[in-house]
Amino acid sequence: MSDKFxxxxxxxxxxxxxxxxRDEIERTLNDENGEFDYDWEETVTDELHTEHxxxxxxxxxxxxxxxxxxxxxxxxxxxxxxxxDWHSSYCDPDGNKQHGWHRHRFDPRKQSADSQxxxxxxxxxxxxxxxxxxxxxxxxxxxxxxxxxxxxxxFSDQRGADPPxx
Amino acid sequence: xxxxxxxxxxEALIRRLSDEIVVSTVMDQCVFSLPIKGLDDRxxxxxxxxxxxxxxxxxxxxxxTSHLFAQGIHINEHKADLFEEVAKRLGVNYLAGTFExxxxxxxxxxxxxxxxxxxxxxxxxxxxxxxxxxxxxxKTRVQRSLTQWKPRYVREIRRSVTxxxxxxxxxxxxVSFPEDADRTNTVAVQVLAPSHSPLAQAERYGxxxxxxxxxxxxxxWKRFAIITKVEEWGNxxxxxxxDLSQETIKLLSGEEESVEKIVPQVMETLSKAA
Numbered sequence: 402m403s404d405k406f407x408x409x410x411x412x413x414x415x416x417x418x419x420x421x422x423r424d425e426i427e428r429t430l431n432d433e434n435g436e437f438d439y440d441w442e443e444t445v446t447d448e449l450h451t452e453h454x455x456x457x458x459x460x461x462x463x464x465x466x467x468x469x470x471x472x473x474x475x476x477x478x479x480x481x482x483x484x485x486d487w488h489s490s491y492c493d494p495d496g497n498k499q500h501g502w503h504r505h506r507f508d509p510r511k512q513s514a515d516s517q518x519x520x521x522x523x524x525x526x527x528x529x530x531x532x533x534x535x536x537x538x539x540x541x542x543x544x545x546x547x548x549x550x551x552x553x554x555x556f557s558d559q560r561g562a563d564p565p566x567x
Numbered sequence: 568x569x570x571x572x573x574x575x576x577x578e579a580l581i582r583r584l585s586d587e588i589v590v591s592t593v594m595d596q597c598v599f600s601l602p603i604k605g606l607d608d609r610x611x612x613x614x615x616x617x618x619x620x621x622x623x624x625x626x627x628x629x630x631x632t633s634h635l636f637a638q639g640i641h642i643n644e645h646k647a648d649l650f651e652e653v654a655k656r657l658g659v660n661y662l663a664g665t666f667e668x669x670x671x672x673x674x675x676x677x678x679x680x681x682x683x684x685x686x687x688x689x690x691x692x693x694x695x696x697x698x699x700x701x702x703x704x705x706k707t708r709v710q711r712s713l714t715q716w717k718p719r720y721v722r723e724i725r726r727s728v729t730x731x732x733x734x735x736x737x738x739x740x741x742v743s744f745p746e747d748a749d750r751t752n753t754v755a756v757q758v759l760a761p762s763h764s765p766l767a768q769a770e771r772y773g774x775x776x777x778x779x780x781x782x783x784x785x786x787x788w789k790r791f792a793i794i795t796k797v798e799e800w801g802n803x804x805x806x807x808x809x810d811l812s813q814e815t816i817k818l819l820s821g822e823e824e825s826v827e828k829i830v831p832q833v834m835e836t837l838s839k840a841a
Contacts, residue, residue, distance in 0.1 A: 404700050421763050429763075434663070436636060439763075442704045444727070452726070454704040462633040464664050467614075469593055470628040474637035478698035484637050487630075489612045490589045490600035500591065512698070515638055516608050 404478055405455050406512040408445055413483045413507055415445050416542050422549035423534055435464035463530050473537045481514045482507045485537045491518050601683040605690030607638060611683040615675060625678035626667035631686040640692045653688050657681045705795050706758055708826050713741055716831035722746045730785055732778030753788045754837045761799040769804035776811040789813045789837040796820050813837055
């Protein structure tokens with residue numbers, strides 16, 4: 402099997418859709434100790450108009466009250482190809498000292514976005530988890546479902562049992 | 568080596584360390600960026616928070632764990648135990664994903680260095696983290712098996728076919744169109760993953776079916792549902808999908824490979840079914 406890292410820049414630039422609502426992500430963050438982990442298959446088209454199906458992963462970490470400790474990452478083959486987080490001090494690819502929120506950009510040579518950090522103002526004046534999700538997902542070209550199906554477990558047992566009698 | 572040279576090196580080292588320690592303030596906390604690099608090529612950030620009385624809380628705000636998570640390293644029980652042990656040996660605690668220690672004012676500098684060291688050491692996993700090349704996605708497998716199966720009586724197999732229902736537009740993952748619609752059937756294939764809610768997935772599929780089946784030609788199409796990760800579905804959503812499809816195959820996680828064997832058999836049967 403061959404890797405799909407050659408599609409990295411295309412995946413990052415492509416508008417991606419995940420079939421989950423923001424409310425559902427927030428419920429998961431509340432239930433799963435501030436971590437969200439979601440895999441989905443995305444179809445992307447390369448320069449030769451060939452379609453490729455890739456399995457992508459979205460990881461969001463919102464542990465603790467300090468927003469600067471939160472992070473979001475899009476992964477291909479379990480490797481970050483896009484993401485946003487905060488460092489008090491880092492160097493951008495031009496060698497300039499920077500501070501604060503930055504976006505991890507995919508480096509085709511390293512087949513990862515771990516080491517290329519560019520400053521981003523996507524989270525300036527941002528406050529709270531909802532705002533963090535809206536702004537970072539927009540920056541990373543990820544669209545969520547507008548339909549929130551609510552917590553089905555409240556109303557019925559998805560695992561096969563009958564719903565509670567009225 | 569001469570004592571003077573050693574002293575010069577010491578002075579240069581002190582200057583270097585001093586220059587590299589960056590201090591900023593975030594939400595009334597001091598943040599120290601230390602010149603201790605983790606294996607993920609970042610300097611370590613240590614926070615100092617004033618607590619009640621004369622005590623201070625020195626911590627990494629959970630940044631280490633969060634950044635490891637972002638890089639694909641998930642902290643399981645084994646790794647958490649290791650972090651706890653590392654922290655303990657350096658006089659720090661590892662609690663709920665955060666390296667932290669409470670101390671007095673006179674101990675802050677020691678605590679900052681200890682938390683910084685924990686944070687840097689925790690990145691050791693980065694060295695062994697390698698890409699995981701997954702098996703082909705299920706839709707790629709289905710497409711491949713449909714392409715290989717395509718018999719003479721099938722004119723075309725199209726991917727992502729949009730159909731207009733009575734109330735909304737829907738999409739089938741694949742549709743096989745026959746040369747002669749009077750002799751063989753059109754077959755619509757839908758791959759259904761459990762997503763975050765299997766019941767919501769099943770109901771959405773139900774809406775697709777009910778919204779299109781009264782319309783020609785969709786009402787004559789045979790529906791073939793391929794259910795992945797069946798162990799995550801539950802009986803009711805599964806039953807709903809089965810009731811609304813002429814044929815359903817259920818795949819357990821790790822059994823996706825078998826789809827390439829089953830799809831041609833099912834397509835053959837559905838194409839020729841009365």
